[in-house]
Every structure is written in C-alpha cells, then in structure tokens.
Amino acid sequence: MSEGITDPSDWPIEFKSLREIDSHLRCPICKELLRAAVVLQCSHNFCSECIRRHLDKESSCPACRVATSTSQMRRNVALDEIANNFGDCRSLLLNTLMEAVQPKPVVRPVPPPQFVKEESMDIDYDSPQQKRRRTSTRITNRNVSSSQDHTDIAMGQVTLDDDKDDDFVLNHRDSSPLRHKGKNVHRSTGPVLRSRGGRAEQTLSQSSQSSQADERHEPTNLTKQEPSLPTASDHFHNSAPAPAEVQASLNSSTNITSSTITTSVASIASSPVIGPNLVACPICDKGIPEPYTNTHLDKFCLAGRTDPDYTVPYSLISKQPASVIALYTKQGTSTRDVVPDTNSSLTKPGTPGRSVGSNSSTPNSPARQSTMQWQPQMSSNGTAPRQPMFTPKPAAPEPKRIPKLTYSLLNDKQLRKKLQELGLQTNGDKTLMAKRHAEFATIFNANCDSTRPKPLSELMKAMQVWERAYEKDLEVRETQRRILDQQQQAQRQIHAAKEAKRQAKEDAAAAAAREAAMDSPGATPPSSQSSNGRSTFVPNQANSNAVNVAIASASAFAHAAKYADEYAELIAEVRNRLQADKEKALANTTTTITAEPAPPRSAPSQ
Amino acid sequence: MAKPMFARRLSKELKDLAMNAPAGVNIIDANDFKVWKLGLAGAPGTLYDGEKFQLEFNFGPNYPLESPQVLFVGDNIPVHPHIYSNGHICLDVLYNHWSPVQTVASICLSLQSMLSSCTSKEPPPDNATYVKTARANPKHTAWAFHDDTV
Numbered sequence: 135m136s137e138g139i140t141d142p143s144d145w146p147i148e149f150k151s152l153r154e155i156d157s158h159l160r161c162p163i164c165k166e167l168l169r170a171a172v173v174l175q176c177s178h179n180f181c182s183e184c185i186r187r188h189l190d191k192e193s194s195c196p197a198c199r200v201a202t203s204t205s206q207m208r209r210n211v212a213l214d215e216i217a218n219n220f221g222d223c224r225s226l227l228l229n230t231l232m233e234a235v236q237p238k239p240v241v242r243p244v245p246p247p248q249f250v251k252e253e254s255m256d257i258d259y260d261s262p263q264q265k266r267r268r269t270s271t272r273i274t275n276r277n278v279s280s281s282q283d284h285t286d287i288a289m290g291q292v293t294l295d296d297d298k299d300d301d302f303v304l305n306h307r308d309s310s311p312l313r314h315k316g317k318n319v320h321r322s323t324g325p326v327l328r329s330r331g332g333r334a335e336q337t338l339s340q341s342s343q344s345s346q347a348d349e350r351h352e353p354t355n356l357t358k359q360e361p362s363l364p365t366a367s368d369h370f371h372n373s374a375p376a377p378a379e380v381q382a383s384l385n386s387s388t389n390i391t392s393s394t395i396t397t398s399v400a401s402i403a404s405s406p407v408i409g410p411n412l413v414a415c416p417i418c419d420k421g422i423p424e425p426y427t428n429t430h431l432d433k434f435c436l437a438g439r440t441d442p443d444y445t446v447p448y449s450l451i452s453k454q455p456a457s458v459i460a461l462y463t464k465q466g467t468s469t470r471d472v473v474p475d476t477n478s479s480l481t482k483p484g485t486p487g488r489s490v491g492s493n494s495s496t497p498n499s500p501a502r503q504s505t506m507q508w509q510p511q512m513s514s515n516g517t518a519p520r521q522p523m524f525t526p527k528p529a530a531p532e533p534k535r536i537p538k539l540t541y542s543l544l545n546d547k548q549l550r551k552k553l554q555e556l557g558l559q560t561n562g563d564k565t566l567m568a569k570r571h572a573e574f575a576t577i578f579n580a581n582c583d584s585t586r587p588k589p590l591s592e593l594m595k596a597m598q599v600w601e602r603a604y605e606k607d608l609e610v611r612e613t614q615r616r617i618l619d620q621q622q623q624a625q626r627q628i629h630a631a632k633e634a635k636r637q638a639k640e641d642a643a644a645a646a647a648r649e650a651a652m653d654s655p656g657a658t659p660p661s662s663q664s665s666n667g668r669s670t671f672v673p674n675q676a677n678s679n680a681v682n683v684a685i686a687s688a689s690a691f692a693h694a695a696k697y698a699d700e701y702a703e704l705i706a707e708v709r710n711r712l713q714a715d716k717e718k719a720l721a722n723t724t725t726t727i728t729a730e731p732a733p734p735r736s737a738p739s740q
Numbered sequence: 741m742a743k744p745m746f747a748r749r750l751s752k753e754l755k756d757l758a759m760n761a762p763a764g765v766n767i768i769d770a771n772d773f774k775v776w777k778l779g780l781a782g783a784p785g786t787l788y789d790g791e792k793f794q795l796e797f798n799f800g801p802n803y804p805l806e807s808p809q810v811l812f813v814g815d816n817i818p819v820h821p822h823i824y825s826n827g828h829i830c831l832d833v834l835y836n837h838w839s840p841v842q843t844v845a846s847i848c849l850s851l852q853s854m855l856s857s858c859t860s861k862e863p864p865p866d867n868a869t870y871v872k873t874a875r876a877n878p879k880h881t882a883w884a885f886h887d888d889t890v
C-alpha cells in the first residue's frame with residue numbers, strides 16, 4: 135500500500151464484507167474512495183469530478199451506458215459521508231483487524247508519549263498548503279473524531295460550550311476547561327489501543343497511521359467536520375506556534391477499554407493578525423489585510439514588485455457571489471452563515487490568490503463547528519449534552535455551480551471577462567481560455583458537490599498546477615509536431631533523391647545507348663528499361679570513344695545538376711561504368727555485352 | 741506531489757493483476773505507466789488452445805477517461821477475423837465503445853472471449869489492404885464494427 139494506494143483487497147480475506155463495502159465505496163472510474171459522490175439516474179455512483187470529466191466527452195453512464203448528463207446527476211450526500219468516514223477510519227480499522235487476525239504473543243510495551251512532528255502526520259502527496267490546512271484543523275474535532283473512529287471513545291468529556299458559536303470545551307481530568315481557538319494543534323501521540331485482554335497492543339501513533347494512510351483522509355479526520363475547513367493558513371503565515379501548550383487527556387470508557395489522547399494545543403492568542411479586514415491596496419488594487427498594508431506597500435508595490443501572496447483584486451473579491459465569498463472566507467459555516475459581506479470576515483490570505491481570507495476564527499469569534507455532527511456523538515455515551523440533541527438548522531444554500539458555456543458562441547473578449555469574473559488567468563488564446571474555464575468549472579462544481587468542500591484557495595492552486603501541465607503538454611505536442619515535420623521532410627528528400635538517381639541512370643543509359651546506336655548504325659534501337667531504379671541497356675555493338683563518354687556523362691550531369699553534389703558520386707560511378715563497358719566493347723567488339731549501370735544504392739541520407 | 745489519476749489507477753490495476761489476473765493472463769513487462777506488455781494464452785478447448793500471444797497496452801495521461809492503445813505484438817499474432825496481421829484489433833470497446841470503468845483486466849477478458857468464440861481461424865478479409873495503409877496507432881483507424889458474433 136505504498137503512496138496511499140489502497141484497494142479492497144487490502145482487507146483480510148476473513149472480512150469479505152469489508153472488501154465488499156470497500157469496493158462499493160469506490161468510484162468505478164478512478165477506483166478511489168468516492169469523493170463528492172454523485173448518483174446518476176441509473177443509480178450508479180461516481181466521484182463528481184470523475185463523472186463530470188467523463189460527461190464532457192460522452193453523455194452516457196460509464197457503467198451501464200444509459201444516456202445521461204450533468205443536469206441529471208444528484209449529490210449522494212449520505213454515501214459521500216460514508217465514504218469520507220470510511221476513509222477516515224480505514225487504516226486504523228485495517229491495522230486493528232490485521233492485529234486481531236494474526237495475534238502476536240509478544241506484548242509490546244506502550245511507548246512513552248512522544249511528540250510526533252506534524253509533518254510526519256501528513257503524507258507526501260499532500261501539498262504544503264494542504265498540510266498546513268489539515269494540521270491546523272481544530273483540536274476538538276480531531277481528537278474527538280479520531281478517538282471515535284479508533285476506539286469508540288466516550289465522548290462525555292467533550293462537550294459543547296453553550297455559547298452560540300458552537301465553541302468547544304475539552305475537559306481535562308482535572309476539569310480545567312480548555313477553550314479551543316481552532317488554531318495550531320500539535321498532536322503528540324496517537325491513541326493507545328489495548329485489546330480486551332491486553333494481549334495485543336497496538337500503538338496507533340499518527341505516524342504509523344499515516345504510513346498506511348489512505349491519501350484523502352489521513353491522518354485521521356483532520357478534515358472531518360462538514361463542511362467547515364478552517365483554512366488557517368493565515369495562522370501559519372503569521373505566527374510561530376504559540377507557547378501555550380496544553381495537554382488534554384481523554385479518558386474513555388469504550389468498548390475497547392481505554393484510550394489516551396495527549397494533545398498539545400497552541401493558542402492563537404499571540405497571532406499578530408486577528409481577523410483583519412481586507413482592504414484594497416491603493417496601488418495594485420489587490421485585496422490585502424489591513425494590518426499588512428504597510429508591509430505590502432513597502433516590500434512590494436512601492437518596490438515595484440508583485441506581492442505573491444495577494445493576487446486577487448479587491449474589487450473582484452467583493453463582487454463575488456455569496457457562495458464564492460463563502461469559499462474565500464470559511465468553508466461551510468454550513469449550518470448558519472454564508473457571510474455576504476467580504477469585509478466582515480476575510481482574513482489574511484495564506485497564499486497567493488488562494489486563500490484570500492480563510493479562517494474567520496479569532497479569539498472572539500471561535501471556530502464554528504457543525505453541531506449536527508457533534509450531538510449524536512455526545513448522546514452515544516450518555517452524557518447529557520448542554521444543547522438540545524438535535525437542532526434543526528436551515529440547510530446551507532447550495533453553492534451556485536458555474537454554468538457550462540458554449541465557447542464557440544463567445545468571442546475572446548467575452549471569454550476573458552468570464553475568466554476574470556472567476557478570478558482566473560486571462561492569458562493565452564481562445565482554446566486555452568476555454569479549456570481553462572472548463573477545467574475550473576469542473577473542479578469548482580465538483581467541489582460544490584462535496585460534503586467536505588475544499589477552500590477556493592485549494593482550487594486555485596489546482597488551477598496553477600493545471601496551467602503548468604497544459605504548458606508542458608503544449609511543449610510536448612509542439613516538439614512531436616516538429617519531429618514529425620522533420621521526418622516527413624526527410625522522407626520527401628529521400629524520395630526526391632531516389633527519383634533523381636533513377637533519372638540520372640536512365641539518362642546516362644539513354645545517352646550510352648544513343649551513342650552505341652550512333653557508332654553502329656545498323657544496330658537495332660537500344661532497349662532501355664527501368665525498373666525500380668535499375669536500368670539495363672543492351673548495346674548490341676558497343677564501339678565507343680571518349681567523345682561519347684563525354685556526351686553521356688554530360689547528359690547525366692546536366693540532369694542531375696539540380697541535385698548538386700550529393701549525386702556527383704553516383705554520376706561518377708555511372709560514368710566509370712560506361713567507360714569500363716566501352717573499354718570492354720573495344721576489346722571484344724563482336725560480343726554482346728550486357729552492361730549494368732550503377733547498382734542500386736541507398737539514397738544519400740542527407 | 742500527488743500522483744496523477746492515471747498513475748494511481750494503474751498502480752491499483754497492476755496490483756490487482758499481480759494478485760489475481762484473469763485466467764491465461766500474465767504480466768510480462770510493466771515497468772512504468774506508459775507501456776505494459778501482457779501475455780495472453782489461448783483458452784483450453786478453443787481454436788487457440790496452447791497458443792501464446794503478447795499484448796501491448798499504451799496508456800495516455802487521460803487514461804481511463806480515454807482508452808489505452810491495445811494491440812497484439814510479437815511473433816505470434818492470432819489469426820482471427822477481427823485481428824489484423826499487424827496486431828490491430830477490431831473490437832469496439834477499445835475505441836468508440838470504451839468506458840472508463842473498463843480495466844486492463846476487463847480488456848483481456850474481452851479479448852479472451854473474442855478469441856474463444858472464434859469458429860474459423862481466418863484473417864480479416866481486408867487484411868492485406870488494411871495492413872498496408874494503417875497507421876501505427878490503431879486508435880487512428882476509423883473502425884467500422886460490423887458484427888458482434890465472432
């Protein structure tokens with residue numbers, strides 16, 4: 135299972151049903167666990183992105199070929215959640231099962247709590263951006279969801295603060311509450327699982343999990359909650375981890391007996407940028423956080439440089455529809471608020487044109503959770519939640535999809551405007567612009583179908599990758615075309631050369647025959663045939679002299695002159711052959727000589 | 741850097757082929773995600789019983805949204821009404837009936853069944869002309885799929 139390549143056969147054969155479940159949670163196109171599962175009218179499920187790409191080419195279900203189109207597909211929210219959560223717990227479940235299937239008599243000592251570097255918790259294919267994002271996911275979510283996945287841990291110690299921000303309080307053993315700010319989280323060790331008899335112990339440290347991690351969901355649950363991704367890259371950009379570290383131990387009463395989670399939390403209190411509003415730079419008009427204005431001006435705009443961190447014009451951000459703004463700000467405070475006012479919650483973008491403002495959490499407005507996800511967990515362990523078990527909340531408005539465009543009906547200018555509206559690059563010819571728009575529409579719309587949508591910044595980054603790939607592809611194609619051209623040209627030259635050679639031989643032969651005929655008037659006309667570059671002539675009486683040879687060679691030369699030097703050799707050979715023939719003829723005048731001019735040679739390979 | 745989709749999918753397919761390839765199918769060469777060579781053995785009890793063939797798969801970066809290029813290679817090209825002597829295969833699922841849910845294994849199975857259902861070992865009627873004019877990539881051929889019976 136290197137590089138997160140997983141498939142149903144990973145499951146021990148004893149657990150055939152798990153193989154089945156695994157395979158049914160996979161997209162038949164990419165064979166990964168479903169991402170943003172959608173269902174077609176024929177009931178076949180796919181990743182939104184995969185099926186969208188397919189439907190761009192063909193209007194039928196890949197599995198059953200029933201005619202369909204993107205307008206007929208529907209989100210399969212429950213399935214998507216199942217696939218996501220299955221992915222979250224997959225490697226842990228697998229490890230635990232493996233352990234159970236092959237019990238080892240050796241009891242491994244429980245290693246002391248160790249600090250696992252954050253990097254080791256992520257796996258390689260994650261971009262640095264993703265790493266930052268994931269590792270900065272709120273602690274409460276991580277702890278609880280992972281413990282839940284791992285050991286069905288009792289949730290009693292994780293309770294909801296009853297303030298309306300859905301903030302969380304983690305109770306320590308000593309009951310001192312820890313309020314989480316949704317910021318930099320260091321997980322020191324994974325939970326320690328003990329099987330019932332304490333026989334097979336397995337330390338499921340984050341690093342060991344991630345080594346077998348499924349690419350999308352490991353380390354556990356960093357992106358679990360729906361759909362809020364606190365894009366806290368701002369934090370990473372702005373601050374070193376704050377000193378305040380708190381160890382929170384969760385004692386669990388679970389099916390599996392015990393679980394320990396040690397967690398250190400870095401508060402963001404020291405973060406220099408707290409919920410800044412974006413303002414338009416007076417020079418470059420890009421949206422930048424207010425406190426950053428002077429730095430931005432000094433380092434970039436006044437220095438005549440482009441600030442790589444802020445590339446989206448302020449005017450553009452503020453004109454985005456609410457759904458897009460939501461992506462710029464905080465992914466899916468789904469239960470409540472898509473913030474329509476850009477100024478209210480945009481924070482410092484983590485990276486160029488990507489997370490233009492991401493996490494709205496500040497000490498005063500803590501990260502929000504989807505309460506819908508938490509409450510059932512709390513109820514499962516019998517702890518009375520401090521909020522009603524289930525608070526129905528209005529469904530978040532479906533984000534607007536980017537409509538498909540008929541690119542042939544748009545001119546360059548219109549297309550460029552469409553791209554600009556989406557905050558995309560506008561360079562390139564119409565083909566490139568159309569492809570760019572189509573690509574972004576695909577990933578954007580697929581992201582809208584996800585129960586764990588990525589922030590817009592991630593999509594923008596994916597577009598950067600796409601741009602580079604496109605450029606590279608163009609280069610490759612161009613090179614291939616050039617090589618093909620050259621090959622064709624070479625072939626034409628070879629053909630011309632062969633033709634010239636044939637002509638030269640024929641001419642030479644004709645000249646020689648003419649000469650032979652002149653020398654012996656009574657002779658029958660020379661037969662001169664050519665086949666496949668070989669010409670044969672049969673002078674019935676060869677009686678030549680130097681003049682005739684000169685005529686013959688002159689004729690051949692005249693014809694071949696336009697093919698220049700490369701045929702000089704050939705001509706010389708023809709002439710030599712003629713000369714030799716004539717000498718022979720002189721020596722033996724009564725004998726019919728069959729002379730063969732130059733044997734076929736491969737054409738000059740120039 | 742994330743592995744592109746085609747590479748990830750091919751990794752899974754390779755693993756699957758290595759662990760439980762369809763009967764008569766074996767991996768000869770699969771060192772990258774561009775070209776794979778697979779062995780295909782004629783099924784017992786068919787006209788191709790005991791014969792061994794080689795298949796070449798060429799994958800593009802859009803696999804599996806686009807079909808791979810598949811052809812028979814090597815000394816022994818099956819004599820079959822839908823297989824040209826240059827190795828090109830007249831099989832709709834390789835061209836206009838390709839679907840991204842298909843796999844290398846499923847293609848091998850389709851070819852097995854195509855061979856197994858053959859009743860007389862004859863080359864395609866237009867073999868001579870086709871082989872002379874065809875381009876190297878069979879996907880560039882404008883295929884007309886006339887019958888599904890053989």
Ligand SMILES: [Zn+2]
Pocket residue numbers: 161162163164165166168169180181184185
């Ligand atoms: Zn998929």
Ligand SMILES: [Zn+2]
Pocket residue numbers: 174176177178195196197198199200
């Ligand atoms: Zn279907």
